[in-house]
Amino acid sequence: DIVVGLQLEPPHLDPTSAAAGAIDQVVYANVFEGLTRFDPDGSVGPGLAESWDISEDGLVYSFHLRSGVRFHDGTELDAKDVRFTLDRARDDTSQNAQKALFAGIETVKVIDPLTVQVTLKAPDGSFLFNMAWGDAVIVAPESIGEIKHKPVGTGAFMFDDWVQGDRIELVKYAGYWGEPARLDHVTFKFISDPTAAFAAVMAEDVDAFPGFPAPENLPQFEADPRFQVLVGSTEGETILSINNKLAPLDDVRVRRAITHAIDRKSVIDGAMFGLGTPIGTHFAPHHPDYVDLTSQSAYAPELARQLLTEAGYADGFTITLKLPPPSYARRGGEIIAAQLRSVGIETEVTNLEWAQWLEQVFRGHDFGLTIISHTEPFDIDIYARPEYYFQYDSAAFQALMAALKAEADPEKRSDLLVQAQKMIADDYVNAYLFQLAIPTVANARLRGLWRDAPTQATDLTAVYWDK
Amino acid sequence: MLRYVLQRLVSLCLSLLVASAVIFLALEIVPGDPAAYMLGLNAQEDTLAALRDELGLNGTALQRYGSWLSGMLHGDFGISYTYRTPVAEMIGDRLWVSLPLALFALGLSCLIAFPAALWAASRRGTLGELGVMGMTQLGIAIPNFWFAMLMVLIFAVNLRWFPAGGFAGWEEGLFAGLKSLTLPAVALALPQASILTRVMRSALLDTLGEDFIRTARAKGLTRGQALRRHALRNAMIPVLTIIGLQFSFLLAGAIIIENVFFLPGLGRLVFQAISARDLIVVESVVMLLVFAVILVNFTVDLAYAWVDPRLRGRR
Amino acid sequence: MRRNLILGTGLSAMFAGAALLSFFWVPFDIGALDIANKIKPPSGAHWLGTDHFGRDILSMIMVGGRTSIAVALVAVGIGMGLGVPLGLAAAVQRGGWLDEGIMRANDLIFAFPSLLIAIMITAVFGASAVNAIIAIGIFNIPVFARLTRGAALGLWTRDFVLAARVAGKGAVRISCEHILPNLVNLLIVQGTIQFSLGILAEAGLSYVGLGAQPPVPSWGRMLADSQTMISFAPHMALSPGLAILLTVLGLNLMGDGLRDLLDPRLQRGQR
Amino acid sequence: MSLLQVENLRVELGGAPVLQDVSLRVASGQIVGVIGESGSGKSMTALAVMQLLPPGARCTGQVALKGQDMLALTERQLCRMRGRDVGIVFQEPMTALNPLQTIGQQVAETILIHEIVSRAEAMARAARTLERVELQVPPTRYPHELSGGQRQRVCIAMAIALRPELLIADEPTTALDVTTQKGVLDLLKQLVAEDGMGLLLISHDLGVVADMADQIVIMQRGQVVETGRFCDLRHSYSKALLAASDHVPDRTGAGSEAPLLQLRDVVRDYPTPRKGWLGKPGRFRAVDRVSFEIRRGENLGLVGESGCGKSTLTRAILGLEAVQEGTILLGGQPVYDGQRANRSIRRRMQMVFQDPYSSFNPRHRVGRLVSEPFHLLETAPQGVEKERVIAEALESVGLQAADRHKFIHEFSGGQRQRIALARALIIRPDLIVLDEAVSALDVQVRAQMLDLLADLGDRFGLTYLFISHDLSVVRNVTDRVVVMRAGRIVEEGKTGEVFENPKNIYTKQLLATIPRLPENA
């Protein structure tokens, strides 16, 4: 048995109809599985689909499902369930938060009970990747009505109980198709306050805490033989987003000045207590195609001042800095505000709740600067959307992304990706700070926990206690 | 008497109606779209519209107010935007934590305050009184979340006598439940007990100066007997007022403490609901709390009449 | 108990003085972060140590006091400025519609859980020190209105008010000339108490992130910031905690002392 | 041997002596009266006997009760004696009872503390004791359901429940109506006769004590000045007290025929709280069709028991409140013109209140207090002129001009009433209403005050409306008297005639209650 601490409680348990990462944290890979899945290292491997064939033109995918897979309610998984899932996500009334993942699908056809054929509108190099997302897990029509509170999936654990505001309990599913889980019982406990999280782990009320919210406490856990600390990487590029349409930020020299005014090391040390890898572009450092561009925007306050003078702001200017709740943003914001002030840029700091941030910054575009971690994997394509909140509008980059989408050759894709990274770094679209790290604090005897977080998930299927 | 109760009930309903309108209006102007909050960064416009429709967020304010109100009359508080469960059910679950916690804390604070106040009042001008009064000053001045933190570090992390937080659930047994509520209750009770002690002590001293105490002493009662038999009940009136005020505070004001101890109580529910723009939950919980306050005041009024015969006949 | 008054005034004056001094001089500039020097225990250079951004805690306490004290002070001002006239007016019209209206409105405000409403106000208008002031101030209004009304009703039955009426003075004039001056003591005492409650309320709001916002420091925010570090850097939580505790203690002692010193005949009427 | 023997009793409170060398004796079956002006230490003596002095009191000398030295006893032993061997009745019946317990319980408590009896038995005995004090209400009543006189009877019942050998009565009738006062005193006398107990009767009113007490102790400033039978009192202070209590001031004027104030069929209703939500508010008629008039230069007395409507009528006369029916005219003009007081009329009337302590704003200086009625004048004197008028007013009531810089708490009760008079005089009104203006004063101070009133009346040609429940005072200072009962006027006439020859039965009752000093003093 194990008690896992999590910071955020899911609003409900249907991963296919909400953005909340907290849902995936609980159910991904534990309760629900997709056709493909993310492995601990971030690569995409077979999930409920044992294998697949792709047509020459890259338009038709035939998935071969595993046989003998049963949902927790005892019903068999077959191709109809897959078709139901994909059609439901594409539907006009769909509430899927990542509807774009399915936008490329033309038709879904059931070939036989264990084969399903998906036809795309255009070739898409990342389709298998898309199908591994938590938003694409396979659900059954029989159980869809109650899915938000009684999720029924095919995973190694079954949903057992949910005490709202406190915990969710899972139990081992005896009829699991694959390697059975080694734990009989899993409890997720929700502790949002960092201090409370610290106390709970210290008092051994929880056995593991993925995404431990207070990096300042990690040295204490490391020094304590009762605990192990795993620091993993995430897909979260933490950036100082800049409103590219707002004067004077529409001037690339100003944006460049901002990037040079920031000392990433101070930010990482001060806000994250040393946790996090500096980045120079919007790309995860653990990705094979990543290029390190940090030196291009190295800390150089003199240069920053000079650039400002060139742009006609020798006396600096004042700009808003709107911060969402996570501590990387709040603390980082305070540090960055101080650093910007020393080159003459005054910031008006406003702390926002998520709802306000979404409303004002993300949808309303009413901001100058903001700090945010983009946790979706492989999301450099947001720069091709001119209406996206930081409003980077570059025809060259949009063309680049279109080319990438159509390209299936890994070699060429890699090339295009490098180009893309460089392009946004050269345009100083945003100030790239660091790749968010995910610390997991756990009991020293616990084995099999994921270190990295290629997607938001707490896969416990392989976890066990060392005797 | 029946007429009096009826009259009170009518005014109670009126207050509730006004309160509900105030709450609804206040939340109408809260910026932030619950649907946007739920669907996150990559949501598309049509998806949002679909969700809004399902949540009943479309329609004029008046319509929504009407349906909210009439729903509540039927005991139907609506469906939570984020959790998608009936609000009544959610509140019911949380009450099982908040109510025992509030009662526990109230009990504790009375248990501390009554003897302390009696002791201090009967030993006027001694070092002991000074000590008790000094403690109460400290109890009021310490921010209670800070005190709670220290208690967690000492009793949960170091000594491990109590869990650091969370709620074991009543199905684990009464003892386990009480154990997980002990530290929060103490943290809540500390300032309340201090205030109560002070109020009660000064009420006792005031009544001790009354003529009827002198009469009682002239009958041959000792100082202590006069204090217990005559002063105590007379001093209960301000004490009851404070207890009434405290109860409603304990029920809702526990937000911070519930955060420190990650208890699944009403306070945290409403706090989360505010930040998630789960307005229907906020409305309902605030409504419930207002109702509780009004009810508690009503009870306190009845208690006054029980304590003080002068109030029974009136009106 | 003159001792209470001296001790209380001394304590409050010390913190208020430090806050005032910070307008002219602080040991270290708190705008300049020194991450390399973060979380240092007290030393000769930094008497109270440094915080998680390497700022001098003593300077932070001094500057933070400005916010905490200003929030509480203005909140009391709002409460008094609106509550006292309302209470006076209600007392004039005892039993009339104005009295009923004011008192029912007060009851209504009292019926709302104060912290919750403060949270809602800050949620609506955004978290900031100004909104915290408004949120705390609103709940001070009924406190002062009730106190004023209760005591004023008592004064209206006194013969000297009748004497003023015999002298032909109107209600407004009597309220200003005779009622209000006799309430001053009471208001001062209640004011110090509400002031100390205001400081605690600001701390509570800051703890949930709805009080003063960066880069403005306040004691409550310092306390909130240091919570997770309390186990390895207790000095960070201790200083603001003690600042709050001692100021509130000082104010309460001062209030008690004032109550004993000033006219003991006037009763502290509740209703 | 005396039942109670007090020798050289000395009490200090906070270092200041309040009693010095007090000696007195009470024998069984004897009534000893203690007389003295306010603050002379009467209550302290009583409390010292009970050993219930306020905290911080130092007590030396000898207090022997039944041969036991009370000063040497432990607290436990004292508790055993209090209530059983000695009972006490306090001055204030309104506050001397616990409001939360029934009167039966409170009487029974005396029994339960000292004797081991069942609760039921104690209640039964309490009920009998309450019957003994002629209380006609059931013992299950709460104190607030009783009148002042009834409450005082409960207090007496508590004190005598165990038939103590000594009963101390500390001003048992001061707060009561004249009619109830007589009843209570008669009861005490009867109890002494029946039980043979000693009674220490404390009062500031010589009349109350004179015809009851076997021995009289006169106190002044914490000391006993004289002890003896009433007819043997020789000390100059005793004589002065005696003279003052029946003082008749010299007056010349008797009033003209011209009416100054006319009341015709005046009705004043108070709304009572409405019954139920939609019920009509009820009405309580405090003044019921009252008509009388005051002639210029005349002194009119208005007497009646507490609550009969005297103060209500006063407020109506002053135009502070509207009346529901009837007219009130001053010099032919209405005092209330529909909306507010008629200012031109109002400045011709002023008032002096009963309580010298609460009728002044404690925060203002005397000069400001006295000049407050200037508000009524169209052109109030300013600057030097104002100072002069204030000084003149103060001097006319026997104070000094320099007193205008003082605060009111720096004056004694008698001086405060003089200041109140100065305030009333400052705008030279025609009519001054005195609502119980001398009731709260000591006899001697009261006598001076009455002289002053008479003197000023003659000098300035004032007209007084003199309201009081103290009939002896009314008798000595007024020309005509109006007797009121429950809002109505029951009798009206020349003071002498009404007092000698009352026609109304109620007036007769009222007059019978006046305590009289024995003739031979």
Ligand SMILES: Nc1ncnc2c1ncn2[C@@H]1O[C@H](COP(=O)(O)OP(=O)(O)OP(=O)(O)O)[C@@H](O)[C@H]1O
């Ligand atoms: N609690 C007290 N503390 C200090 N001084 C007191 C206290 N009670 C009474 N005194 C003082 O003791 C003196 C005697 O008071 P006492 O009450 O015996 O007077 P009294 O003769 O009963 O007057 P009264 O007729 O007004 O009741 C007064 O000067 C009074 O000011």
Ligand SMILES: Nc1ncnc2c1ncn2[C@@H]1O[C@H](COP(=O)(O)OP(=O)(O)OP(=O)(O)O)[C@@H](O)[C@H]1O
């Ligand atoms: N504001 C009021 N509302 C209702 N009833 C009142 C009010 N004021 C006085 N009364 C009632 O009117 C009656 C007359 O009161 P008033 O004060 O005139 O009596 P009084 O003769 O002056 O008595 P006392 O000698 O005790 O001063 C009393 O029964 C009283 O209860």
Ligand SMILES: [Mg+2]
């Ligand atoms: Mg006395």
Ligand SMILES: [Mg+2]
């Ligand atoms: Mg009267």
